[in-house]
Amino acid sequence: MFDVVIIGAGIVGLAIARSIGETTNKSVLVVEKEESFGRGISSRSSEVIHSGIYYKPGSLKAKYCTLGRDMVYDFCAKNDIWYNKCGKLIVGRHHQSEELNTLYKNGQENDVSEIQIIDKKEINNLEPNIKADIALYIGCTGIISTHDLMAAFYKISQENDHDYLFKSQIIDVRKVDSGYELNIENAQGETEKALSQWVINAAGLESDLVAQMIDENSPSLRYSKGCYYKLSSKWRGAFEHLVYPLPDEKHGSLGIHLSFDETQMMRLGPSANWMDEKEENYDVEEYLLDQFYSEGCQYIRGLEKEDLSPDYAGIRPKIWMDENPMPDFYISHEQEKGFPGWINLIGIESPGLTSAIAIGKDIASWIT
Numbered sequence: 001m002f003d004v005v006i007i008g009a010g011i012v013g014l015a016i017a018r019s020i021g022e023t024t025n026k027s028v029l030v031v032e033k034e035e036s037f038g039r040g041i042s043s044r045s046s047e048v049i050h051s052g053i054y055y056k057p058g059s060l061k062a063k064y065c066t067l068g069r070d071m072v073y074d075f076c077a078k079n080d081i082w083y084n085k086c087g088k089l090i091v092g093r094h095h096q097s098e099e100l101n102t103l104y105k106n107g108q109e110n111d112v113s114e115i116q117i118i119d120k121k122e123i124n125n126l127e128p129n130i131k132a133d134i135a136l137y138i139g140c141t142g143i144i145s146t147h148d149l150m151a152a153f154y155k156i157s158q159e160n161d162h163d164y165l166f167k168s169q170i171i172d173v174r175k176v177d178s179g180y181e182l183n184i185e186n187a188q189g190e191t192e193k194a195l196s197q198w199v200i201n202a203a204g205l206e207s208d209l210v211a212q213m214i215d216e217n218s219p220s221l222r223y224s225k226g227c228y229y230k231l232s233s234k235w236r237g238a239f240e241h242l243v244y245p246l247p248d249e250k251h252g253s254l255g256i257h258l259s260f261d262e263t264q265m266m267r268l269g270p271s272a273n274w275m276d277e278k279e280e281n282y283d284v285e286e287y288l289l290d291q292f293y294s295e296g297c298q299y300i301r302g303l304e305k306e307d308l309s310p311d312y313a314g315i316r317p318k319i320w321m322d323e324n325p326m327p328d329f330y331i332s333h334e335q336e337k338g339f340p341g342w343i344n345l346i347g348i349e350s351p352g353l354t355s356a357i358a359i360g361k362d363i364a365s366w367i368t
Contacts, residue, residue: 042204048141051066054103117134281313296308
């Protein structure tokens with residue numbers, strides 16, 4: 001019998017385990033289908049610490065992103081985890097000034113710090129290789145080593161004697177008097193049972209399927225695949241800030257943007273394409289080269305097609321309701337639906353990395 005079972009050892013599941021371990025002495029089992037932590041969608045993002053400027057005021061994304069942003073920076077500083085609070089430019093042309101002003105006002109409502117609208121001269125001073133007439137500068141955006149952050153959460157969890165089952169999947173759930181009985185297929189292909197008072201569904205791409213094991217009316221997901229292309233080594237260190245176009249409302253994405261890693265290697269992405277099937281296909285399609293080149297040329301001076309080559313891909317789980325994506329997280333203790341002790345986290349896509357610590361603290365407080 002466990003006090004808590006967490007399904008999923010991605011960034012959010014690990015952040016929850018870490019918070020529970022630091023605030024309670026409850027017994028915890030974490031079930032993960034991969035052979036180690038953080039092997040799913042958590043390892044396939046832009047690794048950006050977002051400001052909170054994009055999200056609707058009052059939404060869960062706005063709440064947890066703005067709370068989590070400073071928590072992540074603070075945790076990294078205290079635990080010697082690499083990060084770079086490099087800032088970001090959202091760039092546009094003169095005719096897009098109204099859209100940038102709307103984002104600026106949204107950022108103010110969400111208490112985003114260090115934001116200002118800058119002109120062409122200021123853009124050139126910051127990034128001479130960027131083409132734009134106007135930009136929104138956001139100083140509190142940054143990048144991070146996601147793996148190192150997850151490894152730190154995992155270490156804290158293990159120090160609190162949490163159990164982990166890797167290469168294991170939940171195949172069935174039954175509500176019982178003491179909580180929930182879970183049937184788990186382990187790494188050997190055998191089925192074992194676990195009883196728990198609390199179940200936290202942080203299963204990422206499969207979070208809807210897990211939720212529907214107890215409630216068939218739980219939200220459903222549709223996958224949006226995003227590919228990345230890397231820039232050749234001649235571009236290493238060419239930019240000091242992240243550079244984004246205006247959001248792509250049609251595909252529900254932030255647009256193909258410029259980011260970089262700890263080694264200063266540059267990349268563009270992600271693209272955004274709805275997948276017809278719910279499958280984990282991480283191939284980077286080479287036919288996207290023309291799209292990446294075209295969109296990159298909109299704001300990067302001197303970019304040539306031969307500078308681009310396929311890098312990696314990720315998948316975002318987006319909640320799908322009434323034939324449209326729902327632009328928010330679904331985080332709920334399902335007590336009112338008749339499932340006390342069951343917590344669903346569904347559709348945790350961007351800004352899930354930024355939000356993880358804040359979400360973890362809230363979930364731990366619900367349990368205690």
